[in-house]
Every structure is written in structure tokens, then in C-alpha cells.
Amino acid sequence: MTDADLIIILVVLSLHDGLRLGAMRLLTGAVQNGPGILWNGLVLILRSPLLLPDFYKAVLGYFQSPIIKRRADKFRSLKRGYYSFLLISGLYVLSFFLPLLVTDVAWYVRYEGQSYFPVVRSFAGYYVGNLINFKSTYFESDFGLLGDAPVRYRSLKKSFEAQNSGNKVVLAPYPYSPNESNLEEYEARPPHAPDKVHWFGTDDRGRDVFARMLYGFQISMTFALVVTFLSYLIGVSVGGYLGYYGGLFDIVVQRFVEIWSAIPFLFAVMIVVSIVKTNHMMVLLIFLLAAFGWMGMTYYIRGEFLREKAKDYVAAAISIGVKDTTIIFRHILPNALTPVISFMPFAIVGNISALVSLDFLGFGLPVPTPSWGELLNQGREYLKCYWLVFAPLGGLFATLMLVSFIGEAVREAFDPKQYSRLR
Amino acid sequence: MATYILRRMLLMIPTFIGITFICFAVMRFVPGGPVEQAIMQYKAAMMGGGGGEVASGGSSNSTGEVSAEMVEELKRIYGFDKPFHIAYLDWFVKVLQFDLGESYSYQKPVWDVISSRFPVSMFFGGIGFVLSYLVCVPLGVMKATKHGQGFDWASSILVFVGYSIPGWAAGVVLLVLFGGGSYYNVFPLGGMQSMNYHDLDFWGRVADKFHHAVLPVFCYMMGSFATTTVLMKNSLMENLGQDYVRTAFAKGLSEKKAIFKHALRNSLIPLATGLGHFFSFLLAGSYLIEKVFDIHGMGLLSFESLISRDYPVTLGILVISSILALIGNLLSDLIYALVDPRIRFK
Numbered sequence: 001m002t003d004a005d006l007i008i009i010l011v012v013l014s015l016h017d018g019l020r021l022g023a024m025r026l027l028t029g030a031v032q033n034g035p036g037i038l039w040n041g042l043v044l045i046l047r048s049p050l051l052l053p054d055f056y057k058a059v060l061g062y063f064q065s066p067i068i069k070r071r072a073d074k075f076r077s078l079k080r081g082y083y084s085f086l087l088i089s090g091l092y093v094l095s096f097f098l099p100l101l102v103t104d105v106a107w108y109v110r111y112e113g114q115s116y117f118p119v120v121r122s123f124a125g126y127y128v129g130n131l132i133n134f135k136s137t138y139f140e141s142d143f144g145l146l147g148d149a150p151v152r153y154r155s156l157k158k159s160f161e162a163q164n165s166g167n168k169v170v171l172a173p174y175p176y177s178p179n180e181s182n183l184e185e186y187e188a189r190p191p192h193a194p195d196k197v198h199w200f201g202t203d204d205r206g207r208d209v210f211a212r213m214l215y216g217f218q219i220s221m222t223f224a225l226v227v228t229f230l231s232y233l234i235g236v237s238v239g240g241y242l243g244y245y246g247g248l249f250d251i252v253v254q255r256f257v258e259i260w261s262a263i264p265f266l267f268a269v270m271i272v273v274s275i276v277k278t279n280h281m282m283v284l285l286i287f288l289l290a291a292f293g294w295m296g297m298t299y300y301i302r303g304e305f306l307r308e309k310a311k312d313y314v315a316a317a318i319s320i321g322v323k324d325t326t327i328i329f330r331h332i333l334p335n336a337l338t339p340v341i342s343f344m345p346f347a348i349v350g351n352i353s354a355l356v357s358l359d360f361l362g363f364g365l366p367v368p369t370p371s372w373g374e375l376l377n378q379g380r381e382y383l384k385c386y387w388l389v390f391a392p393l394g395g396l397f398a399t400l401m402l403v404s405f406i407g408e409a410v411r412e413a414f415d416p417k418q419y420s421r422l423r
Numbered sequence: 424m425a426t427y428i429l430r431r432m433l434l435m436i437p438t439f440i441g442i443t444f445i446c447f448a449v450m451r452f453v454p455g456g457p458v459e460q461a462i463m464q465y466k467a468a469m470m471g472g473g474g475g476e477v478a479s480g481g482s483s484n485s486t487g488e489v490s491a492e493m494v495e496e497l498k499r500i501y502g503f504d505k506p507f508h509i510a511y512l513d514w515f516v517k518v519l520q521f522d523l524g525e526s527y528s529y530q531k532p533v534w535d536v537i538s539s540r541f542p543v544s545m546f547f548g549g550i551g552f553v554l555s556y557l558v559c560v561p562l563g564v565m566k567a568t569k570h571g572q573g574f575d576w577a578s579s580i581l582v583f584v585g586y587s588i589p590g591w592a593a594g595v596v597l598l599v600l601f602g603g604g605s606y607y608n609v610f611p612l613g614g615m616q617s618m619n620y621h622d623l624d625f626w627g628r629v630a631d632k633f634h635h636a637v638l639p640v641f642c643y644m645m646g647s648f649a650t651t652t653v654l655m656k657n658s659l660m661e662n663l664g665q666d667y668v669r670t671a672f673a674k675g676l677s678e679k680k681a682i683f684k685h686a687l688r689n690s691l692i693p694l695a696t697g698l699g700h701f702f703s704f705l706l707a708g709s710y711l712i713e714k715v716f717d718i719h720g721m722g723l724l725s726f727e728s729l730i731s732r733d734y735p736v737t738l739g740i741l742v743i744s745s746i747l748a749l750i751g752n753l754l755s756d757l758i759y760a761l762v763d764p765r766i767r768f769k
Contacts, residue, residue: 255437255438255441256441258438259437259438259441259442259445260445262438262442262745262748262749263442263445263446263745264741264744264745264748266710267710267725267740267741267744268446268449270710270726270729271446271449271450271729271737272449274729274730274732275449275450349586349587353589356589356592357589357591357711360591360592360711360714361710361711361714361726376592376595379595379599380595380598380715383598383599383602383612386599386606389595389596389599390596390599393588393592393593393595393596396587396588396589396592397584397587397588400586400587400588401583401584401587404583404586404587405583
């Protein structure tokens with residue numbers, strides 16, 4: 001559900017361009033004769049999401065400059081960070097195929113001479129089930145069983161083997177889904193300790209911890225990446241305008257930023273989450289964390305812009321009549337992106353921790369969502385069940401460690417200053 | 424300098440008003456506030472057949488519909504009957520008179536509720552803060568002087584572990600390992616003192632407190648361990664590359680003297696600015712660590728007040744912690760000027 005939410009958001013974001021363009025025309029039209037720079041600046045901030053293409057160009061331009069090429073080479077030579085980067089991006093890409101690899105749905109069913117690939121349908125259902133209407137699950141009646149519940153492939157496999165009639169089921173490599181309860185496999189009450197079948201045991205509702213860990217990784221990473229992207233988008237636009245225009249606009253908005261950053265962040269998020277009831281918790285959390293997390297970047301970008309705008313190429317651009325937004329996003333921004341790149345890994349670390357903390361406190365994602373924080377909270381309750389603590393903590397530790405290795409290497413690659421020890 | 428401080432204090436006023444205004448507005452306008460909660464609870468109780476526990480002030484028919492008078496009554500109880508700006512002004516004027524209102528769930532003035540939690544958070548925050556500086560500064564110095572050697576490399580692992588595991592999450596692991604979870608039963612599960620605390624003699628009490636404090640304090644330390652250590656190391660490394668250290672070496676000072684008498688002093692400047700937030704550390708507590716160890720401090724109070732929708736307490740904590748943060752910012756700047764004579768505020 002939560003990933004579906006995400007996809008919807010991304011689709012809506014990209015599809016709404018037409019609507020936004022209209023709104024932009026309206027805004028600019030109304031302000032053409034407006035009272036000066038303060039207004040214009042505020043309107044620019046409101047419009048900033050429209051400038052996504054400019055952002056892409058700025059980022060592309062940034063990576064094409066020779067200095068950045070040299071820094072990228074330096075980064076590649078820092079083995080620990082570079083391999084961490086390869087490893088974690090590989091794992092993240094792989095995690096999108098989790099509904100294919102770690103699922104109770106069978107890969108292949110041969111029934112009465114016909115072949116079925118149920119996992120393909122469930123895989124598609126996982127990602128676009130909310131958008132398109134199609135049959136994403138097979139029901140028991142499809143394979144000659146009584147009843148019309150969704151097929152339980154592990155028991156189907158057993159019954160096919162018992163029949164020995166040429167029917168066949170091939171299960172996924174790890175045949176357990178994160179949200180399915182495996183109570184019928186055990187006599188004792190959950191949580192169950194790790195064994196050969198459930199590698200990391202089961203949680204307090206008999207759900208497989210290993211599967212929940214892996215899905216939790218995908219959700220945490222996606223969440224952190226989207227939040228970081230959004231908060232940097234806001235932070236970079238606001239910081240850019242502040243640095244470029246300066247003056248009264250700068251002073252007024254800076255006060256606002258100051259107020260905004262003085263609000264205790266986690267507490268504010270908890271307040272809103274505890275009050276608002278919505279079906280799109282993931283979306284709400286993403287926007288909340290972005291709304292309270294963009295201020296840090298403004299200061300750095302503002303500083304960069306203050307420095308850059310005094311340079312000759314900006315004066316040249318102004319003198320030939322280039323538009324302000326073009327100067328800001330196409331000319332200056334590529335030269336001001338260093339703080340963004342070098343702080344990004346640490347922002348991702350922070351956002352993953354924030355999500356885990358919120359989930360731990362119960363103010364995070366809604367209940368059945370696989371989450372590390374929720375597992376840790378269970379571990380706090382069932383202290384005898386060590387696997388409920390070690391599994392999520394190990395995952396958290398490994399992920400954050402890899403990302404901070406990347407951050408360390410990026411910082412070293414971008415830091416022109418080499419520590420030299422005298423003597 | 425005095426004018427600078429005065430100006431900064433004056434600037435704090437609009438910031439403070441802004442913070443309280445935003446928080447008050449969020450609590451007021453976001454759907455699902457206390458009035459709606461109470462109505463929902465009432466409806467649920469009526470649906471459940473009975474509703475005896477709900478103190479119903481107004482009349483209502485038995486179908487679970489809430490009458491208009493009752494909604495008005497609820498709004499009056501929770502102070503929602505007035506328009507927003509008047510409600511905010513009323514509340515703000517009371518805050519200026521140090522009256523934070525009365526807690527819904529404790530039936531006591533908010534100030535009493537909050538101040539009863541101060542000593543607890545102060546105990547853990549204070550010890551954690553002091554200990555983290557006591558550990559991180561020497562460790563950072565050692566790492567800088569032995570940069571690139573075995574010790575630096577080995578302690579870097581510790582730093583990375585500290586950075587990658589949030590303090591509260593380490594707390595859960597510590598409980599499993601040492602709190603009578605799956606392994607050793609060395610330390611208590613949480614709380615501040617044992618059941619028989621009041622029967623103990625003085626030293627017994629001290630030992631008991633210490634026994635309860637070890638794990639939480641460790642978690643508090645872990646929170647700032649990595650950043651403080653790395654800050655100390657980098658700052659000292661930077662100073663060691665400066666010309667005045669070269670001069671110190673050139674005139675024949677010993678390595679010890681050059682580092683401790685010259686370089687270290689200047690490299691402590693970035694750390695000193697962190698001292699400004701000492702009070703926020705002391706009082707704010709940590710929701711997470713306090714929840715893990717069941718310590719009834721400020722953090723757990725703010726968490727519980729959110730769960731039970733005790734809005735006066737939530738707003739009260741918000742007021743106090745934002746004032747502390749603002750004062751902390753000012754203090755950091757002042758300390759910065761104090762330790763670095765090159766910086767002069769105007």
C-alpha cells in the first residue's frame with residue numbers, strides 16, 4: 001500500500017505540470033505590477049517546484065564540470081566509500097524485486113497440464129494494483145481446491161506432492177511474505193525463535209522477521225531518499241533566492257526560517273501525526289519530515305549564492321538580459337551544489353533514523369507496514385526474544401554504516417583541504 | 424557587547440511569538456482535536472450500549488447522536504468556543520504571567536506537572552553531557568595526535584558504530600544483553616530506583632541510583648559521542664597544520680607543549696560553542712531513551728501528553744523547550760565570543 005502511495009504521488013507530481021503552469025501564469029500575471037522584490041521573491045518560492053527541469057539541468061551541468069570529474073575520480077579511488085556506494089545502490093535496486101524473491105506466492109504452478117506464473121501477477125499487483133484493475137491473485141477454486149480464498153501456495157505444494165499427479169508448484173527462494181501470519185506452523189505462541197525455515201524467527205503476530213526486515217529496508221531507503229530530495233529541493237530554492245536577491249526579502253524570510261527551525265522537530269511531527277488521521281500516512285510523513293528538514297540546507301546555499309553572485313559571469317549574464325530564474329538555476333546553481341552533494345548522505349542517515357524513531361514511538365507508518373522501528377518496539381516488549389532486537393538493529397547498523405562510509409568518502413573527495421601534519 | 428545581547432534578546436521575542444503561534448494554530452486547526460476526540464469517544468460509548476463512563480454534560484438521544492449543546496459544552500471545556508485569535512491571546516497572556524494552564528489528565532497546574540519531572544531529566548542529561556565531554560575530548564586529541572596509526576583506525580570503528588546506532592536503539596540491545604533479557608541479568612530494566620529504595624542507607628541509595636543510571640547514561644553519551652569526538656579530532660588536526668604550530672616546533676618546543684599549550688587551546692573553540700545548549704540537554708530529555716528505560720522525565724511526559732491529548736501540557740513543554748533553545752543559541756554565540764577574542768559582536 002505504502003509504495004503504491006508513493007507511486008501515486010510521483011505520478012501526480014509529474015502529471016500536474018499543466019495545472020501548475022496555469023497557476024504560475026496566474027501568479028506572475030497578478031504580480032507583474034506588484035510592490036517590488038519581496039512579493040516577487042515569495043512568488044518565486046511558491047513557483048519553485050515548477051523549476052524541476054532547471055534543477056535537472058543544473059545537476060547535469062554540475063557533474064559535467066572538470067572539477068567534479070576530478071572529484072568523482074577521487075571518490076572512486078576511496079575504496080571503502082565507493083564499494084559501500086555500489087553495494088547499497090545494488091541492494092536498493094534489488095529490493096524493488098523483493099515481491100518477486102521474498103513472497104509466499106509461487107513462481108510457477110503446473111496444474112492439469114496448464115502453466116501459471118502467479119508471482120508475475122502479484123508483482124504487478126504490488127506496484128500498480130491501486131492504479132489498474134486486474135486479477136492480481138489466484139483463488140483456491142482456480143487450482144481445484146474448495147473455497148475461494150487466495151491460494152496458499154506452500155500448502156498447495158504439499159498437497160500436489162501428496163497427490164503425485166504431475167501437478168507442480170515452484171515456490172519463491174524465500175517463500176514467506178512480510179504481512180502473512182505463520183501461526184499454523186507452530187504449537188507455541190509467537191514470537192518464535194529463528195530456525196531453518198524462518199531465518200530470523202517470527203514476531204509477536206507470527207510474521208516472518210527476515211521478510212519484514214528486507215521490505216523494511218526498501219521502505220526506509222525509499223522514504224529517506226524522497227524526504228531528502230524534497231527537503232533539499234525546498235532548501236536549495238529558498239537558499240538560492242535569499243542569496244541572490246538579498247535585501248529586505250532576505251531579512252524577512254530569514255526570520256521565518258529561524259522561527260521554523262526553532263520548533264522542536266520530532267515533537268512537532270509527533271503532534272501532527274497524533275492529530276491527523278489519514279489513509280496516506282507515508283505521504284503525510286514524507287511531507288512533514290521535508291517541511292521540518294529543509295532549513296539546514298538554506299544557510300549553506302544562501303552562503304554559496306552570496307559568494308557566487310559577486311562573480312563576473314553573473315554580471316555578464318545580467319548585462320545581456322538573462323532572466324533571474326535562469327541565472328539562479330542554470331548559471332549559479334551548478335557552482336553552488338557542493339554542500340548538497342556532501343551533506344546528502346548524512347541527511348539520508350538522519351532521515352532513516354527519524355523514521356525508525358517515529359515507528360518505535362508508534363507515530364510512524366500504519367501498523368501492518370514492515371518497519372524496523374516497530375520490530376525494535378516489539379523487542380523492547382519481549383526482551384527474551386533477542387532476534388526481535390538484533391535483526392532490526394543489525395539492519396539499521398549496516399545501512400547507516402554503509403551510508404556514512406559513502407558520506408565520509410564524498411566529504412574527503414570534495415574537501416580541497418588536505419590535512420598536513422607538521423613535523 | 425551589552426547592546427548586542429540586548430538586541431538579540433529583543434529579536435527572541437518575535438521568534439518566540441512565531442513558534443507559539445504556529446504550534447497553537449496547528450493544534451487548533453488540524454482535524455481530530457480534543458473536542459472531536461471526546462465526541463468520538465462518546466459515540467463509541469453509546470454504540471457500545473451504555474456510555475456510563477462518559478461524563479455527559481448535555482442531553483442526548485440514545486442513538487449516539489451528540490446534541491448541539493453538548494458540543495458547545497465540550498468546546499467550552501477545551502477552550503474552543505472562542506475565535507482563534509482571542510483564544511491565542513488569552514493563552515499567550517497567561518503564559519507571560521507564568522500560568523501554563525491546568526493539565527487535563529493530572530488535574531494539576533501544568534507548571535507543577537512539568538517541574539516535578541525536571542530533576543529526573545536533569546540527573547540523566549547532566550551526567551550524560553559531562554561524561555560525554557570527559558570521554559570525547561581526550562579521545563579526539565588522541566586520535567588527532569596518532570592520526571593514521573593503529574589507534575586512530577581502531578577508534579574510528581567505535582566512532583562509526585556510535586554514529587550508526589542511535590543511542591536509544593543501543594539501549595534496547597543493552598537491555599537484551601544486560602537487563603535480564605536473553606543473556607545476563609546485571610542491570611535493572613528501567614526506572615529510577617528499586618522498590619526498597621527508602622529502606623536503604625545513604626550509600627545503599629547512592630549505589631542503587633548508580634545501578635539504575637548506568638545503562639541510560641551510556642545511551643545519552645552515545646548520542647553525542649561520534650560527532651563530538653570527530654569534531655575534536657578535526658579541529659585539532661586543522662590547528663596542527665597552522666603556521667603558529669610550525670613556529671612553536673621551530674623554536675624547539677616539545678611535542679607535548681606544542682600540542683597542549685598551543686594547538687589544543689584553539690581547537691577547543693568549536694566544542695565550547697556546544698556548551699550553550701547545555702540547558703536544553705539538561706531539561707529536554709530524550710523521548711526515546713526515557714521511553715526505552717521507563718524513566719519518568721520530561722521526554723516521557725511530552726510523549727504521554729501527546730498520547731492522552733493533554734494539550735496544555737504539550738504546549739507547556741513546547742514553550743519551555745523553545746525558550747531553552749533560543750537561550751541556548753544566544754549562549755553559544757556569547758561563549759564563542761568569550762573563548763575567541765577575534766570575534767566581536769556589534
